[in-house]
Amino acid sequence: MPPYGVLLSLFLISSYNSVNAALPATPDDYDVLQYIDPLIGTANGGNVFAGATLPYGMAKAVADTNSESNQGGFAFDKSNVTGFSSMHDSGTGGSPSLGNFPLFAYAQCANDTVDGCIFPKKARATPYINSSVQAHPGYFAISLASGLTVDMTAAHHTTLFRFNFTDATSPLVLLDLSDLSDSRQDNATISVDNSTGRMTGSAKFLPSFGSGTYTLHFCADFKSSGDLRDSGIFVDARASTDVHDLKISRSINGYPLPGGGFVRFNAPSDGTVQARVGVSFISPDQACAHAESEISDFDFEATHQAAVDKWTEKMAPIRVSTNGVDSSVLTNFYSGIYRTMVNPQNYTGENPIWTSSEPYFDSFYCLWDSFRSQIPFLTLTDPSAVAEMVRSLIDTQRHLGWLPDCRMSLCKGYTQGGSNADNILADAYVKGLTDGIDWDDGYAAVQKDAEEEPYDWSNEGRGGLQSWKELNFIPVEDFDYLGFGTMTRSISRTLEYSYNDFAIAQIARGMNKTADAEKYEKNSGFWRSLFKSDQTSFLNKTNTGFVGFFQPKYLNETWGYQDPLKCSNIDNSGSICSLQNTGAETFESSIWEYQFFVPHDMAALISLLGGPDSFVKRLDYLHDKNITYIGNEPAFLTVFQYHYAGRPAKSTSRVRTYIPDYFSPTPSGLPGNDDSGAMGSFVAMSMMGLFPNPGQSVYLITVPFFESVSIASPLTGKTATVKVINWANFNSLNNTGGSGFIQSATLNGQPYTRNWVDHDFFTEGQELVLVLGRNESTWGTGADDLPPSLSTSSGVQARGLGGYDDLEKREPFIAGGQMAKQFDRYTHSA
Numbered sequence: 001m002p003p004y005g006v007l008l009s010l011f012l013i014s015s016y017n018s019v020n021a022a023l024p025a026t027p028d029d030y031d032v033l034q035y036i037d038p039l040i041g042t043a044n045g046g047n048v049f050a051g052a053t054l055p056y057g058m059a060k061a062v063a064d065t066n067s068e069s070n071q072g073g074f075a076f077d078k079s080n081v082t083g084f085s086s087m088h089d090s091g092t093g094g095s096p097s098l099g100n101f102p103l104f105a106y107a108q109c110a111n112d113t114v115d116g117c118i119f120p121k122k123a124r125a126t127p128y129i130n131s132s133v134q135a136h137p138g139y140f141a142i143s144l145a146s147g148l149t150v151d152m153t154a155a156h157h158t159t160l161f162r163f164n165f166t167d168a169t170s171p172l173v174l175l176d177l178s179d180l181s182d183s184r185q186d187n188a189t190i191s192v193d194n195s196t197g198r199m200t201g202s203a204k205f206l207p208s209f210g211s212g213t214y215t216l217h218f219c220a221d222f223k224s225s226g227d228l229r230d231s232g233i234f235v236d237a238r239a240s241t242d243v244h245d246l247k248i249s250r251s252i253n254g255y256p257l258p259g260g261g262f263v264r265f266n267a268p269s270d271g272t273v274q275a276r277v278g279v280s281f282i283s284p285d286q287a288c289a290h291a292e293s294e295i296s297d298f299d300f301e302a303t304h305q306a307a308v309d310k311w312t313e314k315m316a317p318i319r320v321s322t323n324g325v326d327s328s329v330l331t332n333f334y335s336g337i338y339r340t341m342v343n344p345q346n347y348t349g350e351n352p353i354w355t356s357s358e359p360y361f362d363s364f365y366c367l368w369d370s371f372r373s374q375i376p377f378l379t380l381t382d383p384s385a386v387a388e389m390v391r392s393l394i395d396t397q398r399h400l401g402w403l404p405d406c407r408m409s410l411c412k413g414y415t416q417g418g419s420n421a422d423n424i425l426a427d428a429y430v431k432g433l434t435d436g437i438d439w440d441d442g443y444a445a446v447q448k449d450a451e452e453e454p455y456d457w458s459n460e461g462r463g464g465l466q467s468w469k470e471l472n473f474i475p476v477e478d479f480d481y482l483g484f485g486t487m488t489r490s491i492s493r494t495l496e497y498s499y500n501d502f503a504i505a506q507i508a509r510g511m512n513k514t515a516d517a518e519k520y521e522k523n524s525g526f527w528r529s530l531f532k533s534d535q536t537s538f539l540n541k542t543n544t545g546f547v548g549f550f551q552p553k554y555l556n557e558t559w560g561y562q563d564p565l566k567c568s569n570i571d572n573s574g575s576i577c578s579l580q581n582t583g584a585e586t587f588e589s590s591i592w593e594y595q596f597f598v599p600h601d602m603a604a605l606i607s608l609l610g611g612p613d614s615f616v617k618r619l620d621y622l623h624d625k626n627i628t629y630i631g632n633e634p635a636f637l638t639v640f641q642y643h644y645a646g647r648p649a650k651s652t653s654r655v656r657t658y659i660p661d662y663f664s665p666t667p668s669g670l671p672g673n674d675d676s677g678a679m680g681s682f683v684a685m686s687m688m689g690l691f692p693n694p695g696q697s698v699y700l701i702t703v704p705f706f707e708s709v710s711i712a713s714p715l716t717g718k719t720a721t722v723k724v725i726n727w728a729n730f731n732s733l734n735n736t737g738g739s740g741f742i743q744s745a746t747l748n749g750q751p752y753t754r755n756w757v758d759h760d761f762f763t764e765g766q767e768l769v770l771v772l773g774r775n776e777s778t779w780g781t782g783a784d785d786l787p788p789s790l791s792t793s794s795g796v797q798a799r800g801l802g803g804y805d806d807l808e809k810r811e812p813f814i815a816g817g818q819m820a821k822q823f824d825r826y827t828h829s830a
């Protein structure tokens with residue numbers, strides 16, 4: 001339709017000219033930390049760690065509660081405080097993680113005898129005063145009903161607690177040899193130094209979603225204006241000042257016997273006792289060395305300030321215009337960013353399992369969650385940290401044989417489906433991370449996932465590889481005698497392995513391993529094997545009208561059956577289809593949701609599902625009927641996949657239905673586990689208006705929640721900017737999601753119709769200007785405007801292969817084929 005295209009071009013050019021004068025101001029500068037609320041996600045199952053930590057810090061101080069949802073230690077509900085501990089994870093499911101060696105404190109013991117204090121965790125649990133809770137980066141404070149106020153801060157391996165009592169006549173601080181999930185194994189030890197009160201010791205615990213055990217060591221020192229009065233150890237409810245060393249068993253019936261040490265002081269003139277706790281996976285001596293070097297003089301303010309400085313530095317790359325946005329919007333955004341850097345944790349120098357000069361990161365909890373947007377986000381703002389994480393993943397493979405799929409507390413975590421480290425390595429590779437990464441070893445590591453089946457694929461790698469290679473799918477009820485794992489999830493594993501193979505091909509392409517690239521690209525199409533073209537789906541006995549769904553298939557290649565809505569958010573059986581909940585062929589989600597998981601070849605998927613119109617109807621149905629559950633990671637990309645059908649405006653509408661309604665800046669504001677910051681990164685990248693398709697140099701453009709966003713690349717020092725023209729016409733304080741759709745755009749001043757940008761946008765500091773109007777427009781809808789797909793743009797996704805056109809060579813505006821016909825039929829009604 002040439003006349004149409006020409007007219008539009010003319011219109012666009014004139015609109016650029018008329019708005020140039022009103023370009024929004026560049027983003028403001030301000031103290032970002034005022035917009036970080038670590039309490040977001042501390043209720044309603046968000047399981048977020050709310051306490052004091054450095055970015056990627058190993059030491060994490062918070063008040064632990066006896067909440068049913070105490071995975072992150074503190075929970076903002078009606079629970080009681082059981083202690084103050086120094087190691088945590090954030091936002092995880094599974095059992096509560098870490099929470100080792102909690103302290104607890106009393107102003108004095110009843111009758112002034114140590115047995116008058118309450119030692120066991122269950123008995124000492126004390127209500128906290130809801131309004132007393134304060135949380136800021138590097139700081140947490142809480143008051144208990146007992147009159148005790150505790151505030152805390154942290155260095156990298158050391159925490160510092162200030163116990164402030166009302167009316168302390170002889171305060172006692174105890175240290176309990178336990179953890180949040182009472183997983184302590186046999187023979188924990190503690191020694192209390194009679195003259196200094198220093199406590200050192202060790203204990204072995206279980207990881208919260210994995211195999212094996214880990215041993216952690218501690219070194220606690222105390223400081224008070226009151227003199228050390230006495231000290232000792234306790235076992236169960238009884239204590240003694242005569243005994244200073246304890247070795248304690250788990251107990252005969254499995255519940256770890258309470259036990260630990262205590263110190264008691266004479267009345268302090270300022271009412272306080274400080275406790276400094278160093279932790280180490282190497283030895284008690286190393287824990288003491290950390291404590292002495294990191295917080296040498298118990299200086300609370302200096303330790304807190306150092307944490308504030310570190311967080312300020314980490315938050316520096318991203319600034320937005322605060323014009324016309326409520327501070328709650330900024331809090332939602334920056335708190336999401338903050339949470340992406342609480343986990344993973346930097347345990348470099350703290351790995352007792354192998355000797356290496358490579359970095360060691362832990363609490364990848366789990367990569368199935370973080371590959372989607374968290375690690376891609378950090379690649380923008382903290383690429384050197386991501387390079388260290390990637391080196392750590394590769395080094396783990398070198399020494400333990402396999403890339404982790406999940407890792408916590410020095411242990412292997414459970415695999416959920418695919419071998420997701422492949423996706424993370426591919427993402428780092430296509431985005432040009434080099435920085436000390438041995439890509440030959442990296443490639444060997446991902447290739448091993450594809451080629452060799454581990455004996456125990458519950459913990460690493462992939463199962464069913466023989467069937468995969470021979471039949472090109474994972475059969476339901478597979479015959480697999482080579483390795484062992486939970487024999488479920490045949491559909492989601494087939495889809496995920498396909499994507500993992502694409503990820504491997506991405507690296508192979510870039511390394512000129514052409515034969516490998518072709519092989520893994522071919523394998524990346526195996527998802528087609530499970531598409532049953534005549535499969536229907538009924539909701540409440542009513543035909544949804546959609547035909548063609550993935551289905552399980554047996555070894556003999558006859559079809560099995562799983563209701564496409566099973567395991568969905570609206571599955572009336574309530575089945576959530578987690579690992580423990582055996583039987584389902586999809587993991588933690590339905591066939592309905594997994595049918596969209598072909599992130600590398602959306603063009604092929606759309607065509608299989610009947611073309612763009614039909615695809616959009618399916619995606620609408622998924623969201624409108626509440627089939628998808630935005631509180632779990634498989635939902636993330638479905639919010640944006642309209643882009644691939646030439647309907648980027650619908651992605652923008654969808655984002656606005658989820659944020660802030662499902663992600664709001666309140667304690668109960670997260671729809672599910674934050675999963676170590678995965679949800680935080682979803683919020684951050686959605687609100688920036690640039691969502692990644694991981695493993696590819698692709699960011700899908702939606703309308704940002706701010707008039708402008710700037711992202712400085714720490715690698716190149718250049719700053720990328722998104723600016724929105726007419727923003728104020730469609731946004732107000734009361735309309736946090738905003739309204740309005742992209743009518744036209746420029747990139748570096750040139751008209752730009754693609755609905756995505758590549759990674760160079762960030763590293764080269766490009767400027768994207770978006771012009772808003774009331775309704776969906778033709779922008780980004782043309783066939784040439786769509787993000788790349790493997791089958792339609794060969795090689796386009798691998799970096800450095802000349803796949804991207806030079807912008808200068810592009811037509812100013814290309815009205816696109818069949819999708820262009822849809823514009824006027826669509827009116828936004830979200």
Ligand SMILES: *[C@@H]1O[C@H](CO)[C@@H](O)[C@H](O)[C@H]1NC(C)=O
Pocket residue numbers: 076077078130131666667
């Ligand atoms: C505690 O206070 C917070 C913040 O004011 C509030 O969101 C939460 O609902 C309160 N929780 C309880 C259990 O009262």
Ligand SMILES: *[C@@H]1O[C@H](CO)[C@@H](O)[C@H](O)[C@H]1NC(C)=O
Pocket residue numbers: 066078079080125126127
């Ligand atoms: C918290 O402690 C209070 C007072 O001892 C008690 O009534 C309440 O049941 C406890 N709640 C929990 C969850 O332990």
Ligand SMILES: *[C@@H]1O[C@H](CO)[C@@H](O)[C@H](O)[C@H]1NC(C)=O
Pocket residue numbers: 110111115116
């Ligand atoms: C404190 O002393 C009183 C009086 O001797 C006694 O009844 C009470 O049981 C003691 N309490 C404790 C906790 O030892």
Ligand SMILES: *[C@@H]1O[C@H](CO)[C@@H](O)[C@H](O)[C@H]1NC(C)=O
Pocket residue numbers: 149164165270271272
């Ligand atoms: C202890 O708490 C009291 C009462 O809130 C406060 O006045 C005092 O400054 C605190 N002491 C220290 C050392 O923080």
Ligand SMILES: *[C@@H]1O[C@H](CO)[C@@H](O)[C@H](O)[C@H]1NC(C)=O
Pocket residue numbers: 186187
């Ligand atoms: C714990 O210590 C006891 C007593 O020394 C010993 O018999 C036992 O084997 C030890 N257990 C472990 C798991 O080391």
Ligand SMILES: *[C@@H]1O[C@H](CO)[C@@H](O)[C@H](O)[C@H]1NC(C)=O
Pocket residue numbers: 194195241242243244
């Ligand atoms: C602890 O030290 C004090 C004096 O410093 C001494 O009186 C006491 O006997 C010591 N106790 C033990 C168990 O060594």
Ligand SMILES: *[C@@H]1O[C@H](CO)[C@@H](O)[C@H](O)[C@H]1NC(C)=O
Pocket residue numbers: 056346348349359384385388
């Ligand atoms: C991780 O820790 C090591 C050792 O302390 C340090 O050299 C490195 O800079 C840290 N990495 C990050 C990303 O903080």
Ligand SMILES: *[C@@H]1O[C@H](CO)[C@@H](O)[C@H](O)[C@H]1NC(C)=O
Pocket residue numbers: 510511512
């Ligand atoms: C791959 O081949 C291209 C074209 O010959 C070359 O420019 C590039 O440097 C090669 N890359 C690697 C990693 O060998």
Ligand SMILES: *[C@@H]1O[C@H](CO)[C@@H](O)[C@H](O)[C@H]1NC(C)=O
Pocket residue numbers: 539540570625
């Ligand atoms: C299906 O039926 C149930 C029970 O009658 C009802 O609660 C639910 O809303 C229905 N679901 C849809 C998507 O219509």
Ligand SMILES: *[C@@H]1O[C@H](CO)[C@@H](O)[C@H](O)[C@H]1NC(C)=O
Pocket residue numbers: 554555556557558
């Ligand atoms: C294929 O295997 C399934 C499962 O064992 C069985 O139910 C089905 O009858 C078999 N089909 C054929 C054609 O043998």
Ligand SMILES: *[C@@H]1O[C@H](CO)[C@@H](O)[C@H](O)[C@H]1NC(C)=O
Pocket residue numbers: 569570626
């Ligand atoms: C969607 O499903 C969730 C979980 O089952 C439920 O809590 C929520 O009310 C549903 N929302 C709508 C709009 O039906």
Ligand SMILES: *[C@@H]1O[C@H](CO)[C@@H](O)[C@H](O)[C@H]1NC(C)=O
Pocket residue numbers: 733734
């Ligand atoms: C809009 O927001 C402002 C500031 O929060 C508030 O004062 C005003 O009442 C709100 N207006 C409406 C119509 O909700």
